[in-house]
Amino acid sequence: MRIVCPTCRKVIEDAPDDxxxxxxxxxxxxxxxxxxxLNEAYKVSRPVDETDLE
Ligand SMILES: [Zn+2]
Known part of the structure; x- marks a missing residue:
C-alpha cells in the first residue's frame, strides 16, 4: 500500500498492509x-504567547 506521511510528507510506495x-x-x-x-491540547488551556512561535 502507499503511505504519505502526515508529519514529513514522505511517500512510501510499497509499505506492507501491517x-x-x-x-x-x-x-x-x-x-x-x-x-x-498533545502540545496543541495543552496550549488551548492558556492564551497563545508570541514567544511560542520562535
Ligand atoms: Zn514521516
Missing part, C-alpha cells in the same frame, strides 16, 4: 505527531 507506523513513514514521525497533538 506497517506498524502507518499512516506515518516511521515510528519517529508517529510519535512526533502525537507529541504535537
Amino acid at each position: 506497517f506498524e507506523a502507518r499512516p506515518f513513514c516511521s515510528m519517529r514521525c508517529k510519535l512526533a505527531d502525537l507529541s504535537n497533538w
Whole structure:
C-alpha cells in the first residue's frame, strides 16, 4: 500500500498492509505527531504567547 506521511510528507510506495507506523513513514514521525497533538491540547488551556512561535 502507499503511505504519505502526515508529519514529513514522505511517500512510501510499497509499505506492507501491517506497517506498524502507518499512516506515518516511521515510528519517529508517529510519535512526533502525537507529541504535537498533545502540545496543541495543552496550549488551548492558556492564551497563545508570541514567544511560542520562535
Ligand atoms: Zn514521516
